[in-house]
């Protein structure tokens with residue numbers, strides 16, 4: 356099968372090459388998925404699981420991409436709950452070969468049914484941004500209706516979903532990002548916008564929940580904005596600072612079939628819009644992930660037409 360592979364961590368996305376690999380086999384509790392569309396987040400090339408397996412053994416050349424939408428083509432021993440021919444979408448294991456390929460073997464529990472009226476391209480754009488936003492807001496952030504939420508990178512892949520889910524759940528949302536992202540963030544539902552290059556973040560005052568996707572200095576200063584009893588949730592690594600009278604939590608997104616169902620239902624009924632910036636085929640994937648100009652929104656690879 357055709358696949359994108361990486362062998363050199365230092366090279367980043369520039370090290371992606373198209374290669375011929377053997378098709379994976381479905382192990383126990385796996386399904387084999389015929390990949391129709393694949394999503395990739397650049398951060399994964401910095402995660403150890405891309406380069407080594409769970410025992411720390413080199414697993415290069417490895418296939419990146421951990422979001423998938425496709426069709427089940429085979430079941431492993433003992434696999435239950437999904438059928439051959441079923442449309443599915445989900446999040447592939449971090450320590451196994453991923454979805455920038457014609458086939459991927461993936462644990463059935465990491466997948467959810469993809470309704471027939473949701474395009475594969477849309478399906479592949481949802482697992483990381485949808486699950487990360489859901490888990491950060493509702494699981495780790497313990498969001499409650501009426502709270503104020505500061506969403507960093509509100510025009511980006513994760514931030515745009517956080518903004519929409521928070522608004523739907525009854526939040527007052529302040530989005531942040533670059534000057535050029537103001538209108539996008541407002542269109543996704545932010546009620547205010549802070550341009551991090553030109554405005555003063557501290558002017559926001561106090562908020563109940565900060566959702567940080569940036570980290571560093573922005574994350575550190577955001578801790579000071581959390582009201583008593585509030586929460587700083589971050590996906591940008593261990594927090595640099597703790598809120599004085601609140602909690603800081605950092606987490607890594609996990610597969611969850613029920614939450615995937617919640618997310619895709621919102622896409623179907625128009626409550627949630629995904630943020631797809633460009634679509635390319637597998638032959639053009641390496642150049643699509645190394646754009647010469649900035650691409651707003653997610654890049655999705657359409658593996659089958």
Ligand SMILES: NC(=O)c1ccc[n+]([C@@H]2O[C@H](COP(=O)([O-])OP(=O)(O)OC[C@H]3O[C@@H](n4cnc5c(N)ncnc54)[C@H](OP(=O)(O)O)[C@@H]3O)[C@@H](O)[C@H]2O)c1
Nearest residue numbers: 398487508511512513514532533551568569590606607608
């Ligand atoms: N822990 C987890 O489970 C998890 C899950 C998903 C994603 N992540 C990580 O979270 C980060 C965000 O993911 P994403 O998919 O949402 O990325 P994204 O689509 O690139 O969105 C990030 C947004 O924040 C903006 N931004 C970043 N740094 C900024 C700064 N210093 N000032 C102003 N705006 C800034 C970006 O603008 P520019 O494009 O102009 O920089 C972009 O609009 C990535 O590092 C990703 O690897 C972690």
